[in-house]
Amino acid sequence: MTAENGTIEVVELTVPTDVQLILGQAHFILTVESLFRAIACGAPGSKFGLAFSEASGDRKVRTSGNDDELKSLAAKHVMAIGSGHCFLVLLGGSFPVQVLNNIKSLPTVANIFCASGNPVQTLVYRTSQGGAIIGVVDGESPVGVENEEDVAARQKLLQNFGYSEPMVD
Numbered sequence: 026m027t028a029e030n031g032t033i034e035v036v037e038l039t040v041p042t043d044v045q046l047i048l049g050q051a052h053f054i055l056t057v058e059s060l061f062r063a064i065a066c067g068a069p070g071s072k073f074g075l076a077f078s079e080a081s082g083d084r085k086v087r088t089s090g091n092d093d094e095l096k097s098l099a100a101k102h103v104m105a106i107g108s109g110h111c112f113l114v115l116l117g118g119s120f121p122v123q124v125l126n127n128i129k130s131l132p133t134v135a136n137i138f139c140a141s142g143n144p145v146q147t148l149v150y151r152t153s154q155g156g157a158i159i160g161v162v163d164g165e166s167p168v169g170v171e172n173e174e175d176v177a178a179r180q181k182l183l184q185n186f187g188y189s190e191p192m193v194d
Contacts, residue, residue, distance in 0.1 A: 030152060031150050031151050031152040031153075032150070032151045033148060033149070033150055033151075033159070034148075034149045034150075034151055034156075035146050035147070035148060035149075035162075036102070036105050036106050036146070036147040036149055037144070037145075037146055037147075038102050038113070038144075038145040038146070038147060039144070040098065040115060041117075043117060043118070044095065044115050044116065044117050044142075045115075045116045045117075045119070045120055045121050045140070045141065045142045046113060046114065046115055046116070046121075046139075046140070046141060046142075046145060047113070047114040047116070047121050047124070047125065047128060047137065047139070047140045048111070048112070048113050048114075048137070048138040048139050048140075048145070048147065048158070048161065049111070049112050049113075049114075049128070049134055049135075049136055049137040049138060050108075050110055050111050050112070050134075050135045050136040050138070050158065051077065051110055051111075051112050051131070051133045051134050051135055052110055052133055052135055053133045054077075054079060054082075054087065055133055056077045056087075056112060056131070056133040056134070057075070057077050057087045057088070057089050058089070059131045059132075059133050059134075060075050060077070060089070060112060060114060060128065060131070061075065061089045061090070063124055063127035063128050063130075063131060064090075064114060064116070064124050064127070064128075065091075066127060067123050067124035067126075067127040067128075068116065068118075068119035068120075068123040068124050070118070071116055071117060071118040071119035071123075072090075072091055072092040072095060072116075072117040072118055073090045073091060073092060073095055073114060073115060073116050073117065073119075074088065074089075074090035074091075074092050074093070074094070074095025074096030074097070074098065074099045074114075074115045075088065075089055075090050075096070075099055075112060075113065075114045075115070076088045076096070076099035076100040076102070076103040076112065076113050077103070077110075077111070077112040078103050078104075078106075078107075078108065078109055078110065078111055078112075079109065079110070080109025080110045080155075081109070084109070086100050086103050086104055088100050090115075092117060095115040095116075095117060098115060099113045099114070099115050106147055106149055106156060106158065107149065107151070107155065107156040108149060108155065108156040108157055108158050109155055109156075110135075111158055114128070120142075120186075121140035121141070122140075122188075125137070125140055138158055138160070138161050139161045139163045141163045141164065143163050143164030143165075144164065144165075145161055145162065145163055145164075146161065146162040147160075147161050148160045148161065148162070
């Protein structure tokens, strides 16, 4: 799709079904080390990979994590996005809720676009200078409003994950 002085591109972020992602924007090379610590402390024992794209200097995609496949996939997606100072965290065996507050509190983190286990499409605006993430499509559109059975199933799922006690209306 073309837009004035640039184009809009959709970049698919495809990850394995047991992997969750966090897509954000940061501003300093220290982001890689800071993200590593935030994830390792927030979700000990989980596997993860992360990638961060520099916007100046060497303009490299920097990676870290404890799982080579997730690091490689994160780097591949960040290269495809092609936006300076964006980062992607891929989590296996844990959920973003375990690390999201740690990540959001980092001084280098400027924005979180999404945290999801759904298929994600990243909307990137491309100009002659580079790319900018302008938004995400997280999952699919709703098909209806939950009923009482759906509420009970949701609450049971949260209990199974260890996140919630039943709510009383």
